[in-house]
Each structure stands twice: as structure tokens, then as C-alpha cells.
Amino acid sequence: MPETSISLSPLDETRFGFRTARAFVQNLTDLPLIEEFCQKENVEFLILRCETDKIELVHALEAKDFSLMNTLLYFRYLLSAENILPREKETVFYIQPEDEVRIKKITQSAFADYRSHYHADPRFDPRDCDEGYLDWAVRSCRKEIADEVLVAKSNGQVKGFLTLRKNSSDEVEGPLFAVSPEAQGQGLGRNLIKAAFAWAYKEGAKEFIISTQITNLASQNLWVGLGMKLNRSLYTFHKWFDEEK
Numbered sequence: 561m562p563e564t565s566i567s568l569s570p571l572d573e574t575r576f577g578f579r580t581a582r583a584f585v586q587n588l589t590d591l592p593l594i595e596e597f598c599q600k601e602n603v604e605f606l607i608l609r610c611e612t613d614k615i616e617l618v619h620a621l622e623a624k625d626f627s628l629m630n631t632l633l634y635f636r637y638l639l640s641a642e643n644i645l646p647r648e649k650e651t652v653f654y655i656q657p658e659d660e661v662r663i664k665k666i667t668q669s670a671f672a673d674y675r676s677h678y679h680a681d682p683r684f685d686p687r688d689c690d691e692g693y694l695d696w697a698v699r700s701c702r703k704e705i706a707d708e709v710l711v712a713k714s715n716g717q718v719k720g721f722l723t724l725r726k727n728s729s730d731e732v733e734g735p736l737f738a739v740s741p742e743a744q745g746q747g748l749g750r751n752l753i754k755a756a757f758a759w760a761y762k763e764g765a766k767e768f769i770i771s772t773q774i775t776n777l778a779s780q781n782l783w784v785g786l787g788m789k790l791n792r793s794l795y796t797f798h799k800w801f802d803e804e805k
Contacts, residue, residue: 564590566597569607575692576684578605585610588617591624598801606799607677611792618795626797629677631774634792635783639761639768645754645786651747652755655709655721660701662718663711667697670738675775677796696736697721707732710755712739712748719743722752724759727769732760734770737779749782 564586572580581603583594598606608626610617622628637643655663671693678689700706700723712720720739727733734756739749753770760768770788772779784790 562586564593566594568601568603572605572607575695576605576688579603580605580607582606583608585617586614588614588620591617591620604801606801608797608799609794610797612795621797624799625803626799627681629680629796629798630675632771632794632796633774633780633790634769634771634794635780635788636791637757637768637786637788639757639766641761643787644758644761651714651751652710652712655701655711659709659711659718659721660698663697663701663709663721664694666718666721666738666740667694669741675773677798681798683798683800693736697723700736706735708759710752710759712752714743714746714748719746720748720752722756724756726763726765729764730766732756732763732765732768734768737770744778749779750786753783753786753788 562584564584566581566583569580569582572578572582579602581598581601583606585591585594585608594606594608597603608621609632610621612618612631668690671690674693676689676693678684678692679686696705700709703709705725706723707726708724710722710724711718720743721736722734723736725733725735734753737749737752739752757768770783774793780790
């Protein structure tokens, strides 16, 4: 498990205009370190995550006016030559520059009304939250924050995509995954995940991971059906320091 950590988040600050930090907390005794960092760096807004089994820590966060925004579930697939799943037909390709326009449209439709931890916070304008997903997709298409992007096509048109990032030599993650609403149920999501397994294995990784909110049952059912296993869950808390009592 990762150790407690905290750092400023320039990307969030640029998007929303608040001096922002992101933290992962493993132990209750590390909370003062988080608070000291935020005070020293004049942090206005903190995004903090912790394991869901840290109940004592969760209660301490609640007592300090942290607000629970969502629960993330992480799924893992162990890669080997024997378990790279075959695709029924060739529908998945590597992204081309001309695909960006279509991916932007898919992102706008697939994440409409999606309740991210940003959307769950009444301090944020939902339109700004939606723009955050769009920016994420565009930066991924341009390989600024992704190592590869897979696109799924139907009748020659891009209908879905999956971004891929190497977290380490052993681990590849799929941070952003979407299929256009009108194309769901056609197996495109399944083929994107299968292609991600193959790409990650080709790159030498030992495992592929992907995450979603606890309320996103469709994605969870898809991943479990492909043999992925639930292996981790995290709470996301927000803290606004101008609301301190």
C-alpha cells in the first residue's frame, strides 16, 4: 500500500482557480503532517483519499469537517501469455490525430450528469466539472498525460476510447474509459478492455488496473465478466479551509 503523501495540484488550481492539494493518508497519526503542509502552502482546497477500512481515520476526518464525496473501486487483472483474451473482430485501434474531435464528443455525452467527486461538491459549478473531463480527454489524446489511447470503431466511426498510463514497469492503468451512449451494448467496451490487456502485456507489465465510482455498476459488471478482480477501495474527501470553524 502507498505511504501517506501530499502535494500541490497545479492542474486543479488552473481548472478551478483554488490553490489545491491532493493527499493520500494511511494513518491517523499522519493527519498533522497534512494540516501543516496545507497551512504552510496556503492551500484553500484539499482532495484527500484513504482506504475504506480505516474507520478510525474516517471518523477523525469527519470530526475535522472533511466531507465524503465518493467511493472508488479498483479492479485488477494479472497479465500472462495464457490469459490475454481474444477479440471477436478487429474493432480497436491506436488513436490517430483526427480522432480527437470524435473523442471530445464522446466525452461530453458519456460523462453528462456523471457524479464525480467534483460534481458531488456544491462549491463547484457542474459546467466547470464537465470541462475538467473534456480537458482530461484532450490532454490524453495528445499524449500529455497518457502513454497510449485505444479507440473502438463501429461502421468506421470512433464510438469509444480508453486511455492507458504506465504507473510503473509492472503496472498499467486505464484512467479514462468511455463508450458513446448510442453504441453501448455492442461489445465495444469489452474489446477496449481486452485490447488494453494485450497492450499492457506487450509493454512488459504484470498487471492492469482500472477504477470507477461505487455507483457505476455497468462498468463493474463488465470488468468482472472479463475476469478482473476487485482489490481496493478508497474514500474521497474534500476539505475547504475557508469553512473551518
